[in-house]
Amino acid sequence: MTVYLPIAELSVNIFIILGMGAAVGFLSGMFGVGGGFLITPLLIFYNIPPVVAVATGANQVVASSMSGALSHFRRGTLDVKLGTVLLFGGLAGATVGIWIFALLRSVGQLDLVISLLYVVLLGTVGTLMLLESIRAMRRSASNQPVSLRRPGQHNWVHRLPLKMRFKKSKIYLSVIPVIGLGFGIGILTSVMGVGGGFIMVPAMIYLLRIPTNVVVGTSLFQIIFVTAYTTVVQATTNYSVDIVLAFILMVAGVIGAQYGVRVGQKLRGEQLRALLALLVLAVGARLAVDLVVTPDDVYSVISEGVYR
């Protein structure tokens, strides 16, 4: 059964899109990630124009982060104050990101930059995760105790001025790195269509030393608003949000996530992370191959849409 995507302007098989959404939803539930960093490359593989894939990916992340953040809110593992400070940076970053996006699009380098960023990001994150999970597997094999870095330790981040007390997180922290982190992730949200949780969560734990229990909920909380903002701005500046595509993806995604969560609870953490790492590396490698392989046609033509 085919469905016509009005903004991407092409017909797709609805079951492939549903399958994509469900599979990524399943993985995101299993690993506790948003899934935007997998959805966007998969859409590009399926010939959805990168402009549409990025904007629609951001829209889809609104749904997945919303359902995640709500359950964290109910459990009380969400620091609204910390999330709001992150959000200030995030909105500023997303605004800058949209501007970069439009600029790259006008000079015809958008597709290239999106692919390059994904190759770098997926390659780095995948490698780090794989190494970390292999180390963890070795440790558990030799029955060594798992040594976590204690979150009480201080580093250069904690010497910065403009400190603020975050009661829920039980932390006294400068707002500069928080806003800076939000800003950086905000740019990625606009340019790559990701929520950025897979970068934000480790950065909050290891760099800002924020207690682990509030990290995921808080990052999801701010991701809702940054991706929502990005969706609206993409819709008004680039007209590239495909609501039909986004809706199919998000419905399949939230259902897939529920099953992912159940399976994830039964499997062992480090093996799970190694699997995800391999998947992330595979997607990155595929994008890298597409950049290097001689294209079928070195020419391309686009209509500017000035008189649309």
Added chain:
Amino acid sequence: MRTLALLLVLFVGLVSPAAAQEDRPAEAPEKLEIGISTDEIAISSDFRGADLTIFGAIEGYDPALLAQRKYDIVVALEGPKDNNTVRIKERVFGIWVNRRSMTFELVPESYSLSSTRDVETIADPAVLNGVGVGIQHIRLTPVGFVGDGSNLTEFRDAFRRLKESGGFYQRDPGGVQFISASLFKATVKLPANVPNGTHIVRAHLFRDGVFISEKALPLRVMKTGIEQMISTAAYDHSLAYGAFSVFLAALTGWLASVVFRKD
């Protein structure tokens, strides 16, 4: 005073070649009349392409020339016009990167040609270029500075090839048939991905390789259905559309968290 008059004539001749062309049928007795059954076509989103039939007649023809098949008719369906940019990828450090580009000013998004025989054999390339008829002869004017113009041909050829391979530009030599002495029927193809907007049906009459006259009719192509409504909303009411997309996503997320609530 005479120089001024002469200059004026020259000037008029330079700025309005169209006016000069319109003068010509006054000399030639032949005129072209065409008609289509509708000036508006509504197509749904599952449109897979269709044929559009145009009827026409040559008026004031010379029976002797007609018997010798000296008259040729070319009918073109030109889509809405827009600037188009052609880009070429080159290898930079092993990666394929868009390097050079050229933008052509207001070229038709789609172009469907139907003629009595292959357009290239109807008239000289110079004549066809002047009229701007035929995929090889459509006016492709680059925007801005193009240097010495040595790569103009490269980009024009690429543009035509991409448009043809994408199905936007089509030709049917033999698509125009005479059904009686001077009455003809032209079949032009509407591509599956026909652009929305005002198209122009343009019929050209050639007599023995000479361009005689032209007749144009507008044809509005209106896409219908829910998909088109969404597309229109996305472009014309983008803020509301964006806000609704977010609302739908938030609602889906909220519903999921309620439906699948564990506690």
